[in-house]
């Protein structure tokens with residue numbers, strides 16, 4: 838199993854939901870977060886003055902999927918979210934050791 842963590846602009850949530858819905862993935866966790874990347878959150882430089890790190894509002898979408906689904910999903914999300922502008926976001930992919938579905942006691946992929 839893989840955990841896919843997408844951090845991107847808040848207005849991209851509907852796009853992500855559409856992709857997940859059509860892909861048969863039904864578990865997701867969404868958080869409102871603050872973050873910055875390479876530009877340290879700067880949208881512009883004010884009168885040439887360097888400002889300190891600025892945290893911008895972002896959404897973080899986390900989902901755990903079967904191994905075979907991870908690649909196509911990451912590909913689809915990347916294509917959908919790419920505008921070519923700075924701040925398009927990032928996707929981090931993690932190995933998941935195990936999962937437990939509390940109601941049934943199922944473990945591993947059956948727990949998803």
Ligand SMILES: Nc1ncnc2c1ncn2[C@@H]1O[C@H](COP(=O)(O)OP(=O)(O)OP(=O)(O)O)[C@@H](O)[C@H]1O
Pocket residue numbers: 844845871872873874875876893895922923924925926927
């Ligand atoms: N290395 C990182 N570690 C943790 N979170 C990160 C990292 N890079 C980016 N993020 C998160 O992703 C969000 C979006 O990052 P962003 O797309 O601006 O990355 P970037 O590297 O600056 O790329 P770009 O130059 O396209 O803007 C950030 O606000 C932050 O929350």
Ligand SMILES: [Mg+2]
Pocket residue numbers: 873874875876877923924925
């Ligand atoms: Mg950036």
